[in-house]
Amino acid sequence: MFDNVWLIPLFPLIGFLINGLLGKKIKNETVIGSIGALAVFASFIVSVMTFIKLIGLPSAERSVNVKIFTWMTAGTFNADIAFLIDPLSCLMLLVVTGIGTLIHIYSIGYMHGEEGFYRFFAYLNLFVFSMLLLVTGNNLLLMFVGWEGVGLCSYLLIGYYFHKKSAGDAGKKAFVMNRVGDFGFLLGTFTLFWWLGQNHGIWTIQFTELASNANLFPTGGVVTIITLCFFLGATGKSAQIPLYTWLPDAMEGPTPVSALIHAATMVTAGVYMIARMSYLFIRSPETMMTVAxxxxxxxxxxxxxxxxxxxxxxxxxxxxxxxxxxxxxxxxxxxxxxxxxxxxxxxxxxxxxxxxxxxxxxxxxxxxxxxxxxxxxxxxxxxxxxxxxxxxxxxxxxxxxxxxxxxxxxxxxxxxxxxxxxxxxxxxxxxxxxxxxxxxxxxxxxxxxxxxxxxxxxxxxxxxxxxxxxxxxxxxxxxxxxxxxxxxxxxxxxxxxxxxxxxxxxxxxxxxxxxxxxxxxxxxxxxxxxxxxxxxxxxxxxxxxxxxxxxxxxxxxxxxxxxxxxxxxxxxxxxxxxxPALHRAVYNKWYIDELYDFLIVNPCKALGRFLWKGFDVLVVDGIVNGVAHVVMAFGGVIRYMQTGQIYNYAWSMAFGVVVIIGYYLFK
Incomplete structure (x- = not known):
């Protein structure tokens, strides 16, 4: 019944490939923009059809896993390229593709005349593809692929005007801060997989299987560790304290990018992830209080x-x-x-x-x-x-x-x-x-x-x-x-x-x-x-x-x-x-960026400079260059034994003969 859901992420991916590979040759802005917008609109149409099919099912049956192929296998563990179609993912599909279509249409007019017009629409399509993969993936691993995909696309689109230093810095800031959150997501995934497998022999990261086995998780304890790790990932993607400072700087990107990030894609990912795993979060009072x-x-x-x-x-x-x-x-x-x-x-x-x-x-x-x-x-x-x-x-x-x-x-x-x-x-x-x-x-x-x-x-x-x-x-x-x-x-x-x-x-x-x-x-x-x-x-x-x-x-x-x-x-x-002091503090965002620079960024830079100039240059390069100098000095001595001149070799042979004769005569 839902065999065509794979088309939903496929259409934006095709749009990305066409504009990314051929856009520079196509050149026509109307054609490029239409390809990008139609790709997302086609996904919206399929999403609407999927939604209609879903609400036609009895309430208890509105959760369907659609397997496309097996991605990887290790023992009893399987990770599939598969999609979970249920009320939550369908709602997200409609939001992402519907608003994404409108933003693509808007971008045709807004980005008119911009250098790299085709590149912009290629990135925009890739952004939508990644978000669709995130919200439809039926397991944590596939969700993480989309999770990383939206992080990459945010970096590319925030830094779209890469000739501006402020845009490049904003893109890097978003990328680095999200890596902090992504580390938490991975730790949560690994801990969840290990605990469920070690204690119950269930080696899975599939959402429906995790939900059906949710009662195996105790209240608090390991669930608190798992959910706090996932929440760290959510604070990065969805810009919560303390990992929120990248989002205001993301305004360096073109306005349609800001709309897509803020309304339909990246920043909603953390909220969606917690909603998807609500059966785990609710089992940790400590995590729930932290989130609130x-x-x-x-x-x-x-x-x-x-x-x-x-x-x-x-x-x-x-x-x-x-x-x-x-x-x-x-x-x-x-x-x-x-x-x-x-x-x-x-x-x-x-x-x-x-x-x-x-x-x-x-x-x-x-x-x-x-x-x-x-x-x-x-x-x-x-x-x-x-x-x-x-x-x-x-x-x-x-x-x-x-x-x-x-x-x-x-x-x-x-x-x-x-x-x-x-x-x-x-x-x-x-x-x-x-x-x-x-x-x-x-x-x-x-x-x-x-x-x-x-x-x-x-x-x-x-x-x-x-x-x-x-x-x-x-x-x-x-x-x-x-x-x-x-x-x-x-x-x-x-x-x-x-x-x-x-x-x-x-x-x-x-x-x-x-x-x-x-x-x-x-x-x-x-x-x-x-x-x-x-x-x-x-x-x-x-x-x-x-x-x-x-x-x-x-x-x-x-x-x-x-x-x-x-x-x-x-x-x-x-x-x-x-x-004046209060106004300056609020206007300067309570100096949180400066505080982060003082506590984290500048010490990291100082450590980097020390490792570069103190350890790398003096120790590592010193050892490598010292060995080279020793070899060169040794070679400089023995090179006189191979001059290429016959009279030197004759004198050496004569000298050798004299030494040998002298040795036997005076022994």
Missing amino acids: VIGACTAFFAATIGTAQNDIKRVLAYSTVSQLGYMFLAMGVGAFTAGVFHLMTHAFFKACLFLGSGAVIHSMHGALHHVHSHDDAQDMRNMGGLAKYMPMTYGTFLVATIAIAGIPGFSGFFSKDEILWQAFANPLHGGLNMLLWGLGACAALMTAFYMFRLVFMTFHGSCRIKPGAEKHLHESPMVIVFPLIVLAILSIVGGYIGLPKLIGDLFGGIPNYLEHYLEPVFANANAYIQAHTHHGHHSHALEWGLMGTSVVIAVVGISVAYLLYIASPEIPKKFTSAF
Whole structure:
């Protein structure tokens, strides 16, 4: 029934090969872009067909392994090239291929005229292929191939403008920091494989077999070690404390790359991996608490930084780090469905926001180029009043901003509110719940503030662009605007598949479709929670109260942004003058990069220089060169025995004869 699922990752791979090998000869941008976009769109069509087939099955049968061929065999261990088709992987397929298609279409217009156009689309297709392999692989080894693939592609695409040192440095930073996390992923895989094989004779890393044997794992102990290792991998890929600093620097890549990384591919990998292995994570209270605390702290910490940034893409980057923190908070409190729900809705509005920012930057670049200005086209302080020049971009951007702020009726409200409710009411962490909710609520307040600060500084007020440049500002072409419209619509309607029961009951008992859909995937974890925790009863009044509080928080954040950047724009200057040290600290990202440089990067460089100049040059090279000098000196002596001159050889023979005769005469 699912024999064609192998086509889903194959199409982007074919697109990568065609554009990568032949793109330089094809040269035509329309053809290159169409090949890249159609490859991902074909995967989307097959994904939709697969999804329809899956929901046609009974709920208990919605988990199908599709083996393509045996990859490697060692004794009783087999690793296959095989795909796991279940509700979770199908949802991820639709998100990755659907949003990936829109980003590819957008890129045709955005990247027009760029050097290496074919290379960009080849990398983009390879990125989608790697992510599809990650989310469909039926075992940890195949997931790791996709895991490493997205890491490679992020390096290639972040450093796309490799002639810029900052882009090259950002690409290397992302690659190195992710290697730290990947080491944790490998350790977790090895420990899991060894423990299950040694203790129970089950040598497997296949997800369905691990899930069916989840009851063999004890609570805590080795499971804590395994899951913490995997969580280290997740913190790298999904940019959580302490491995988050690579993601804001990833803005050095073209804007479509930022959208793809933040919305559909790489940063969602860690969340997906924890959701996929929820049956293991739930068996370690220590790991669950760690995930929840790290997620809540990341959501709060990144939001503080976002309040003071002026680069439009950097604000969105810290917003992503913060929203990923919400997803990890959900995972840490056992609300796996809520975490996946926010992953999906965030993909809609964050892709819209990044692509919208790209449209703004695209227009700003063109306008500044006409007046030969070197002002930063990404600095919001150079913008203002763009709504009248770019009404479609403004409208879609505003919709996505309302969604991420958590205003009722938009997708972000439903998923974010569900996470905050679960953080408050979950049965796992007891007295810690209030702190988790408080951090999440504060992050929500700051999110509403800094996102509307971005909107007001960019689209409202007076235009602050270089005089004479405003007449060159214009709306982007339809190839750029069309994806924004689709994503704005999804930012509105995307949340209605996960209506909380409280709201669903108001409208005649509308069910939470997403919860029912994902129920088979998280049945094991949910059953464990039911069996091992005490569920306190929370009244509907409390839930309504917290929901209302979330709305008030969002409105307050928006109101403060309006006050500071529309009604009284002089206040921010007064504030920064009154608290210059605080502003500098937040603007400089709390100096975390500098701290990492001091504690880790510079000592590693110093150690490297010592090993190079102290050990390698003096010791290793000294020994090698010393041996060479000895040999050369010895050769310099004995070379006089082979001069090539006959009279030297004659004198040597005569001398030898004299010595021999003298020896026998005087012996």
